[in-house]
Amino acid sequence: xxxxxxxxxxxxxxxxxxxxxxxxxxxxxxxxxxxxxxxxxxxxxxxxxxxxxxxxxxxxxxxxxxxxxxxxxxxxxxxxxxxxxxxxxxxxxxxxxxxxxxxxxxxxxxxxxxxxxxxxxxxxxxxxxxxxxxxxxxxxxxxxxxxxxxxxx
Ligand code: HEM
Numbered sequence: 001x002x003x004x005x006x007x008x009x010x011x012x013x014x015x016x017x018x019x020x021x022x023x024x025x026x027x028x029x030x031x032x033x034x035x036x037x038x039x040x041x042x043x044x045x046x047x048x049x050x051x052x053x054x055x056x057x058x059x060x061x062x063x064x065x066x067x068x069x070x071x072x073x074x075x076x077x078x079x080x081x082x083x084x085x086x087x088x089x090x091x092x093x094x095x096x097x098x099x100x101x102x103x104x105x106x107x108x109x110x111x112x113x114x115x116x117x118x119x120x121x122x123x124x125x126x127x128x129x130x131x132x133x134x135x136x137x138x139x140x141x142x143x144x145x146x147x148x149x150x151x152x153x
Contacts, residue, residue, distance in 0.1 A: 026149060029104070030088040030096035033142060040090035042135035049086050053079040056125040065117050069108055089142050101149035109153045119143070 043049055057075050060066040070078070081098035088096045098104065119140065126136045 026100045026102045027146075029098065029100045029146070029149075030085045031142070032088050032091060034091040036089070036138055036142075037091035039135045039138045040087065040092045042132055043086075043090065043139075044129075046083065046087050046092060046094060048129070049083045050079075052125055052129055052131075053082050055128060056082075056122055059121045059125050060118070063117070063121055065114075066121060069110075069114070086139065090139065101146050102152075105150050105152060110151050111153055112147070112151055115147050115151050 040049075043052065057070065057079055060070050061075075081096070081104075084094050084096045085098065087094035122140075123136065126139075
């Protein structure tokens with residue numbers, strides 16, 4: 001009987017230890033690149049990013065392939081978080097206060113094709129604002145690896 005209780009306690013302790021293990025780590029959604037600070041200037045700083053995200057959201061909502069994703073969400077929140085995220089990535093003095101990229105997209109099903117369409121729409125928005133191609137590509141190069149967390153089907 002004694003042994004039995006000891007075994008149960010051991011099993012319980014093992015289970016508790018297992019539960020206390022940290023979850024698998026998700027990559028930082030907003031890694032800072034101080035060397036890209038000049039690129040942020042080409043985007044017009046934080047105000048330029050804010051204007052860009054306003055345009056980008058309108059383009060997404062006007063694109064039937066993307067509207068399905070963005071019609072129902074808090075668009076102002078998404079725009080605000082994107083401004084913060086891009087500002088930090090481009091070495092700005094900003095803070096990203098949003099979710100990680102797995103969590104942010106867990107409620108929707110995103111394919112590789114969807115990812116490419118969103119990037120296309122972002123390029124249209126950047127072109128319309130006259131962001132130089134090289135600056136566009138420097139941002140896109142930092143966003144591209146995030147496809148691993150965003151694409152979930
Ligand atoms: C590199 C690519 C992407 C980046 C950097 C990105 C970034 C973000 C960020 C920062 C948020 C806000 C997180 C928060 O609320 O805390 C967000 C939300 C969202 N994203 Fe993305 N995203 C990307 C790709 C995509 C794609 C391809 C889709 C779908 C086609 C998508 C659809 C959404 C939707 C619908 C939300 C709002 C979710 C909700 O409020 O429930 N995203 N994304």
